[in-house]
Amino acid sequence: MLLTPRATAPTPSRAGATRARRLKAALLVSAVSVCLVAASAPPAPLGVGDRLFPHLGNPGYDVASYDLSFAYSGSNREPLRAVTTIDAWATQSLDRLNLDFAHGRVDSVEVDGEPADFAAAGEDLVVTPEEPLDEGDWVRITVRHTSDPVYGPEREGGWVRTSDGLAMANQADVAHLVFPCNDHPSDKAIFTIRVSAPDGYTAVANGLQTGVDRARGTTTWTYRTRHPMATELAQVSIGRSTVLHRTGPHELPVRDVVPTEHRAALEPWLEKTPGHIAWLEGKVGRYPFETYGLLTADASTGFELETQTLSLFERQLFTEPAYPKWYVESIMVHELAHQWFGNSVTPRTWSDLWLNEGHATWYEALYAEETADRPLQDRMKAAYTASDRWRASGGPPAAPLAPRSGSKISIFRPNVYDGAALVLYALRQEIGRPAFEYLERAWVTVHRDGTAGTDDFVELASRIAGRDLGVFFKDWLYAEKTPPMPGHPDWKSAAPTGTRK
Template identity: 45%
Template sequence: MTTSRRAFLTQAAVAAAITVPVLGSPAGAAGFDPRPGSDGVGDPLFPTLGNGGYQVVHYDLTFDFTPVTYDFTAVAKLNAQATQDLSAFNLDTDGHTIDSITVNGRAASHALSLGRSGQELTVTPAAPLHKGAPFDVTVAYRGNGKAPRAGLTGWRFGSDGGFASAVQSSRADTFLPCNDTPSDKATWTFHISAPEGYVATANGELTGKDKRADGSTVWHFALRERMPTELLGIAVVKGTYLYDTSHTGLPLRHIVPQGQEDKYAPIVARTPDHLAWLEAKLGRYPFSVYGIHIYDGYTDALENTTLTLMGTNWFKLNADGNPTYENTMVHELTHQWFGDSVTPNDWQQAWLNEGPAVYYAALYSEERGWSVLADKMKATYAKLDAIRATDGPPGLPKALGGTNIYDGGALVLYALRLHVGERKFERIMGLWPRRFKDRTVTSEDFIAHAVTVTGDRSLDRFLRDWLFGAKNPPMPGHPDWTATT
């Protein structure tokens, strides 16, 4: 164990074991007015997602899973800080049996009710909490991965009897009681059990393994950077770890299906080149480890922090014999900068995630000779006016998952690049993840950032028209581009 890792593990252990002294002022003291925290943070697209009255500092999750039956028992520990005087507060949860809850080591009462996207777990501590005070919550709970949920589920099941989590945007509550909003980022530690023949995965670095008498192993992971719940990436699968390093020495660990190592090893071996390509444009990779988890229980691709999840269905050559699945690998890797390290404060800012991911994947494809970026952008320009009218403009979407957020977001960046020139554009994009590393941001932050970096105040109006306008502005350098009527 290196000195730096030993120091980090000590810090993580301390963070996970914070205790809080008895708070000073008694209830009723002057200025102390405890009230329940809100059951949502007012996200424009998910009004009841997340909870008010506190911010989580650290999550510590112990998860004991049994494959095939899908039963689990778990303990979630939250170290948090009150942002108001609290008589009660909520956690997002869905489909769990709650066995006990303590706040600051004392038994707390709790109640479950139906929420808009899952269930609301209302916790009433034995003593009210003061604004600014740290506090600990420990929830012991159990459930089954295939049990009915009030909302959507984040569980994905493979042919091996295991699972992987895919919780974006509002499904982390199917794995643990939490503050399920991107505006609340925290550090994490994980302790996940896997029986013999299975491996466990999670965000962050593997810090140790403990063998148990029954033959199972508890895998310990720690993520030192702050992560929102929607990027939770845990799994128990029949898989094999493949290890590598980037060209700059970054540790890489991938998980591929057991028995298919020869098939997938050359694919994940492309990761160092992808990292080098992106680091040349965006600066140093913002986390301490990276990898790809390939799993047959998933058919999409998802940028879980430090461990992208991809289905086995992705990895086919195109009609010309090119490995264009690498575009998707680059797309998800780009998210580690845009979305994972620098995170939108609410879901209406999602173009800040998807626009750069689509743009850089398309640029990578062009540089490999597989496609032409301008052709893709011209096609997007033609249809985006109609999409703005039905789904909202890129910066004010009415829902998640639309072309306006993805290709429309990339089109905004393409227009910006043509308007300011390649050099200034690279400075805007490269300085963004360095300036806002580990923080949450809005479109307003991006607009102000572009103005600051270039010194060009006209970019404020330029970007507002592209992000929020009802119609496409003229594309710089392409007066012939028109929208389809």
């Protein structure tokens, strides 16, 4: 995510017949035991213990895939009818399991095809199956629900209403406003997304299109990802849109989604994407996914967002004449860089956000240096000057302060953007350019399609440098004061003013 400045697997078999017999044999005992559990322990919200979002995610299971179906009526103020199917493994014995879901009516829940009890608890949907799950069980949860695009003033993200439909912006803690899920980046999964809408609308989602069905004035599009994805990176666009196709490096399919009426004005920007991909491949290796493209939305979000394979941009970024051309292109590169840093290699916790935003900012600035004569060193010196202030107001890069009340995206402060890019600059100064560039390629190769955290980066950097960098990273990532910059002892950081917020 980048805040915009304003110018003004295949499903394993579960031995279903055997499980059905177990269900029947244990029905009476299960019903009694579930009632006793429910009576003794009321449903309660859980979490995986994330430092910044303690109630986000849920323990006890690992999601393998999501199948999401949305039916759009033609009004972006009406709830969508939806069905969410989750295939998962139980990682411990469970009498009940929690899903994150906080904004929609739940009509029914099934576990392995059998009706299940459910209740709301905080921002969780607590599901009680007829039979408890054993560790290692494969389970399918089907939730029939609505997905409401209208929120109160305290909400940010989820469905974004555009001038002609809807798009998604689920970072950092809001995918569960759209669909039931295990809403934490540590639990990535394969997604299949189906969207039905009246004729005249176009729906696009993450991954590649696998089907289009038309019947009785309605079209249904189906998309599927080939690589696992975090819930906060899901994207669905519904609008009166045109999909533009072009080819990137290695015959990569590139598709952009634009409001039809603005197609001509946007095309000069969109045609730059294959060149951006080639530039980044020259820095960090081959693009990690099956497709890429830009979704330009007629909406005022205040940010651009790296939704996987289809980055979300405000149309105004490309049409506001006050933005210099080099700046717009560098922002395009920022979101593209996230496909490697944040999407393919996903943060294990939200405190690891600096790895996403720091790297995206790094390549944004490096692109501006190489193509627009905007020296990286000048930007890093300016960041160094502000670094102590950023640390005082937002925390160190790898230990950011919790979000402000009512503003989940307030974790996106300067300390995780230029403040984190400054850490990477210091690292390059410390270990030398060849080792640093080797580290960058190794990072996105070793952890491709996985999750990784700060400790993993420190370990890999130390291994490539041939020495322990623990103290270096401790000072740069966690200290209240910015350490001296290697190679630039004359750089000074201004004293902080005010209080943390």
